[in-house]
Amino acid sequence: MKRFAALIAQLELSNKTNDKIAALVSYFEEADAQDKPYVIAMFTGKRPKRPVSTALVRAWATELSAIPPWLFAESYHSVGDLSETIALILPPPSQLVERPLHQWIKDLAQLNGKDDASKKDFILKAWDSLNTQERFIFNKLISGNFRIGVSNKMLVNALARQSHTESSKIMHSIMGRWDPALISYEELVEGTHVNTDSSWPYPFCLAYALDSQPETLGDTSVWQAEWKWDGIRGQIVKRNGELFIWSRGEELVTDQFPELHFLNDLLEDGTVLDGEILSIKDGKVQAFSILQQRLNRKTINKSQLNDAPIGFYTYDLLEHLGKDLRQQPLKQRRKLLEQVISNLHGQQTVILSPVIDFDSWEVLASLRLGSRDINSEGIMLKKLDSMYHSGRKRGDWWKWKINPYTVDTVMIYAQKGSGRRASFFTDYTFAVRDGDKLITIAKAYSGLTDKEIKEVDGFVKKNAIEKFGPVRTVKPELVFEIAFEGIAESKRHKAGLALRFPRIVRWRKDKKADEINTLEDLRQLLEATL
Amino acid sequence: MALITFTSKGIYCKQGDFYIDPWKPVKLAVTTHGHADHVKWGNDVYLCHELTKPVLLHRLGADLKIQTLRYGEEITINGVKLSLHPAGHVIGSAQIRLEYKGEIAVVSGDYKVADDGISTAFEPVKCHTFVSESTFGLPIYKWQPQEVIFQQIRDWATQNQAQQKTSVLVAYSLGKAQRLIHGLSGNEPIYVHQSIANLNDAFVAAGVKLPQTVRITTDIRKEELQQGIVIVPPALADGRWIKNLQQAATGVCSGWMQVRASRRWRSADAGFALSDHADWPGLLSAISATSAEKVFVTHGFTATFSKYLNEIGIPAEEVKTQYGQEEDDAPLTDQVPEYTEETKEHTD
Numbered sequence A: 001m002k003r004f005a006a007l008i009a010q011l012e013l014s015n016k017t018n019d020k021i022a023a024l025v026s027y028f029e030e031a032d033a034q035d036k037p038y039v040i041a042m043f044t045g046k047r048p049k050r051p052v053s054t055a056l057v058r059a060w061a062t063e064l065s066a067i068p069p070w071l072f073a074e075s076y077h078s079v080g081d082l083s084e085t086i087a088l089i090l091p092p093p094s095q096l097v098e099r100p101l102h103q104w105i106k107d108l109a110q111l112n113g114k115d116d117a118s119k120k121d122f123i124l125k126a127w128d129s130l131n132t133q134e135r136f137i138f139n140k141l142i143s144g145n146f147r148i149g150v151s152n153k154m155l156v157n158a159l160a161r162q163s164h165t166e167s168s169k170i171m172h173s174i175m176g177r178w179d180p181a182l183i184s185y186e187e188l189v190e191g192t193h194v195n196t197d198s199s200w201p202y203p204f205c206l207a208y209a210l211d212s213q214p215e216t217l218g219d220t221s222v223w224q225a226e227w228k229w230d231g232i233r234g235q236i237v238k239r240n241g242e243l244f245i246w247s248r249g250e251e252l253v254t255d256q257f258p259e260l261h262f263l264n265d266l267l268e269d270g271t272v273l274d275g276e277i278l279s280i281k282d283g284k285v286q287a288f289s290i291l292q293q294r295l296n297r298k299t300i301n302k303s304q305l306n307d308a309p310i311g312f313y314t315y316d317l318l319e320h321l322g323k324d325l326r327q328q329p330l331k332q333r334r335k336l337l338e339q340v341i342s343n344l345h346g347q348q349t350v351i352l353s354p355v356i357d358f359d360s361w362e363v364l365a366s367l368r369l370g371s372r373d374i375n376s377e378g379i380m381l382k383k384l385d386s387m388y389h390s391g392r393k394r395g396d397w398w399k400w401k402i403n404p405y406t407v408d409t410v411m412i413y414a415q416k417g418s419g420r421r422a423s424f425f426t427d428y429t430f431a432v433r434d435g436d437k438l439i440t441i442a443k444a445y446s447g448l449t450d451k452e453i454k455e456v457d458g459f460v461k462k463n464a465i466e467k468f469g470p471v472r473t474v475k476p477e478l479v480f481e482i483a484f485e486g487i488a489e490s491k492r493h494k495a496g497l498a499l500r501f502p503r504i505v506r507w508r509k510d511k512k513a514d515e516i517n518t519l520e521d522l523r524q525l526l527e528a529t530l
Numbered sequence B: 001m002a003l004i005t006f007t008s009k010g011i012y013c014k015q016g017d018f019y020i021d022p023w024k025p026v027k028l029a030v031t032t033h034g035h036a037d038h039v040k041w042g043n044d045v046y047l048c049h050e051l052t053k054p055v056l057l058h059r060l061g062a063d064l065k066i067q068t069l070r071y072g073e074e075i076t077i078n079g080v081k082l083s084l085h086p087a088g089h090v091i092g093s094a095q096i097r098l099e100y101k102g103e104i105a106v107v108s109g110d111y112k113v114a115d116d117g118i119s120t121a122f123e124p125v126k127c128h129t130f131v132s133e134s135t136f137g138l139p140i141y142k143w144q145p146q147e148v149i150f151q152q153i154r155d156w157a158t159q160n161q162a163q164q165k166t167s168v169l170v171a172y173s174l175g176k177a178q179r180l181i182h183g184l185s186g187n188e189p190i191y192v193h194q195s196i197a198n199l200n201d202a203f204v205a206a207g208v209k210l211p212q213t214v215r216i217t218t219d220i221r222k223e224e225l226q227q228g229i230v231i232v233p234p235a236l237a238d239g240r241w242i243k244n245l246q247q248a249a250t251g252v253c254s255g256w257m258q259v260r261a262s263r264r265w266r267s268a269d270a271g272f273a274l275s276d277h278a279d280w281p282g283l284l285s286a287i288s289a290t291s292a293e294k295v296f297v298t299h300g301f302t303a304t305f306s307k308y309l310n311e312i313g314i315p316a317e318e319v320k321t322q323y324g325q326e327e328d329d330a331p332l333t334d335q336v337p338e339y340t341e342e343t344k345e346h347t348d
Helices: A002-013 A017-030 A035-043 A054-065 A069-079 A082-089 A101-110 A116-127 A132-143 A152-163 A167-175 A185-190 A288-292 A302-307 A330-342 A361-368 A450-463 A519-529 B053-060 B146-162 B176-183 B194-205 B240-244 B260-266 B280-290 B302-311
Strands: A223-229 A232-239 A242-247 A271-281 A310-320 A350-352 A376-383 A397-401 A405-416 A425-434 A437-445 A464-468 A471-474 A479-484 A486-489 A497-500 A503-507 B011-013 B018-020 B028-030 B045-049 B066-069 B074-077 B080-086 B094-100 B103-107 B129-134 B166-170 B190-192 B229-232 B248-253 B270-272 B294-300 B316-318
Touching: A002 A017, A002 A035, A002 A132, A002 B260, A017 A152, A035 A101, A035 A152, A035 A185, A054 A069, A054 A082, A054 A116, A054 A132, A069 A082, A069 B302, A082 A132, A101 A132, A116 A132, A152 A167, A167 A185, A223 A330, A223 A397, A232 A310, A271 A288, A271 A330, A288 A486, A310 A330, A330 A350, A361 A376, A405 A437, A405 A450, A405 A519, A425 A450, A425 A479, A425 A519, A437 A479, A437 A497, A437 A519, A450 A464, A450 A471, A479 A497, A486 A519, A497 A519, B045 B053, B045 B080, B053 B066, B053 B194, B129 B280, B129 B302, B146 B166, B146 B176, B146 B248, B146 B270, B176 B190, B176 B194, B176 B229, B190 B194, B294 B302, B302 B316
Parallel strands: A310 A350, B018 B028, B028 B045, B045 B066, B103 B129, B129 B294, B166 B229, B166 B248, B190 B229, B248 B270, B294 B316
Antiparallel strands: A223 A376, A232 A242, A232 A271, A271 A310, A376 A397, A405 A425, A405 A471, A405 A479, A425 A437, A464 A471, A479 A503, A486 A497, B011 B018, B074 B080, B080 B094, B094 B103
C-alpha cells in the first residue's frame, strides 16, 4: 500500500503529463507484481462491487471522530471529497500496518454479503492502522471510484514505455475482458487474452481554429467545406474479421455503440473510417446533450437505445484494402470513401458527411449562420490536396466554429476560493428570471481579471444577505454575460435545464438586474436544439 | 460594561481608551504581531513586544513611536492593567491581557499551541473573555509534529538535488521563513530572498539568534542555488523569478496544504502543511485552558467554529474583523481589499 500511496501523492503533486507518466512508469517498475493488474483495473474504471454503502462509512467516521453530523458536513463541504474528509477527520491511528494493495482489495471484496457489524469492525480496524494518505486511498478502494487525473491514454503511454510495447496494443489489451485476480501484469501487457494485431488506429488529423477571416485562405476552389459535427470524433477499424471503434482520446469504445457493429459484416477487411459518432434519429443529427446519455456507460438500456440512437458521419478514409491512404490527397481519399459508403446498401446509420457546395466565402459565411439548425457547430475547411497529417498541423485543415451561445444572468451566490484565494469570493452562481423569481442556471469559476475579482469580492462582502456555510447569498445586482456551448434538459437542476461549459464572458456593468434573460428564453433555445 | 468592544476601527477597550490591532488610525494601537493585517500605518503610538518593534520599524518606517514590553511585564493604562503573553505565532507575537476591576479579557491575535522552537511558546492565560482566531477551525485540520514535516522537506530537497533541481520553498517572510531556517538547520546553505534577509537582519540586530543564511544577490549563480534550499515570499511564488531558475521545484509551506484541492490549486510541486496557526485540537485546548466564560471568534471559519463552541457549552459569538488576509494568502505588497462596512458593536 505504501508504494501505491506514494504513486498517488506523486500523481497529485504534478500537473504535467510527463511527470505523471514518469511516476507511473517507475511505479510499474517497482510495485508488487500482484498489485499491478489491480491498479490498472482501478485506473481504467473496472469497478468491483461496492461492499459498504457511503451512508454507513460516513456515519461510522462521524461517530469515530466524535463530532456532530453538521460539522462533518461542513468539513466535507470545505474539502470537497468524502474519502479525503474521512481520512483527515478521524483520530490518529494507534499503530501502522503495511499490507499489499491487492490484499486490501481482496479483503474488501469479501465483505460483500457480511452483516453491518462485521463490516464496521473491519473498516474501523483498517482506519486505525493507516496514515492519512493511506486512509484516503483505502476509502477510495471502498468506493471503487478512483478519479485522480489519470486518463486511459496516460496510463497506456506509461505501460507502453515501461514494457516497450506499442501503445495501441496496450489500449486494446486493457480495454478487453480480464480479471485482475487471474491475469499477470506481463500477460496483460502482452495482450495474450486478445488479438492486438488487428486493432491499431491511426493518429487523428486535427484542425486549428480559424482565427482570421476566411478570405485570407485565398481561392475557394482549392478548399473543401464540410459541416463541423458536435459529437465524438471516432475511427472505425475493420481488420481480420474484427471491428474496433476508437475515440479521439484513443480509447477503445467499441462496446458502447452496438448500432455500429453491423459494419463488421459489411466493411471489407483493411478498412479504416474517420468521422463523428453522433446521435441520429429519423435522419436528423441530434444535439450533443442527447448523445451524452450514451457516453461512458458500461451498460445501455432499451430506452437509451431508443432515445439516443447512434450513427456515424464519416468524412475520411485512412485505409482501404489494407493500404494506408494517408499520403494521398483528400480529393482522392474522398472519392474512395464515397465508393466504400455506397457499397453499404440499405442502411442509414453510417452516412457520408456531405460536402458543402459554395463558390464564394460570402456564400459560405451565410450558410454557416444556419449551422445550429442542423446541430452543427460550424464549418470545417480542408484543402483538397491535403494529406492526412498526424495530429495538428497549421494550414491544411481549419475549423470555423460559430460563436457560442450567451445569456445575461445575475449573480446570486458567491463562494470563496481555496488556498491562496481563500479570502476572496471567486466562485459564483448565476440566475435568470422566471416571473418574479430568480432561478439558478449556472455556476462558473471566475473568468474575470484579478482586478475584477477584487471588485466583485468587495461587493459580496458588502452585500451578503445570508450565509450557508461558506456560501453567501448576495443582493442580485451584478449582471454577467455567460457563454455556453449547449443546453440540455436536466432533472437535477431546479431550472429543468443545464448549460454545457458555462463560463463568464464579461461583467456587464452597463446592465441592470431587470434586463437579464428569462428562463423562458432558455426553454425556447432548448426546444430549438431538440 | 464589557472590557472590549468591536468597533469599525478595531477591537477597543473603552476603559483604557486604546485599540488592539486596529485597522484605522488611532491614538494608541496595542499590537499583537507584525503581520500586515494586524498592524497598519498611521497610529500615533504603538505598544508591542520588544521583538515586534524591529518588525514595525522595518515595515512601517523608522519614525514610529513605539513602546515595548517584555512578556509578563505589566503596565497600567487609564486604570486598565495590561500585559503581553507569548502567542507562539511568530517571533515577538503576543496575546494581550487586560484586567479592570477583576474582569480579565485576553485578545490572542494569531496563535499556535505547538512550540516551534523559535517563537516563544504559547502560554495559556486564564480570563473571562477570550478573543480567538479560527483560521483552521475545522476538524480536518490537525497538524503533524513539525519534525515530521521538516523531515519531509529535507527528503524532498535531497530528491530535488538528485534531479539537479533547485528546491524553492514558499514561505511568508515574517514567521514561516524564520521557522524554516531554524528547523532546517543542518541543511545549509539556505538562500533567502532579500525581503526575508532584511527582516532577519532586523531580528539579529535586536538580539535574536538565527542560523546563518545567504542573501540572494545578483552575484550568486543559479547553479550555486542548486546546492541548497531557497526560501522566497509568496509574492514571488508564481513569478518570473522562479521561472528564471533553470530547474526549480517549488514547495509551498502553509496549513492549507493539508487539503488536496488546495495543493492542486497552488500548482506547486509540493505542499507542506506547516502552519503558524493553531489546528483544530489546538484551538479547542487553548480555549479550554483559558476557562473563559465568553469567546469571540474572529477571522477564519468563524460561523462553524463558534457554533461548535456553543454546542459544547462554551458561549461563543462570531465577530467580523479585517484580520486573516495575511501570510497564507496575500503577498506582502498586496493591499488588503477595501472593507467599508461598519462592524457591529458588541455591547453585552
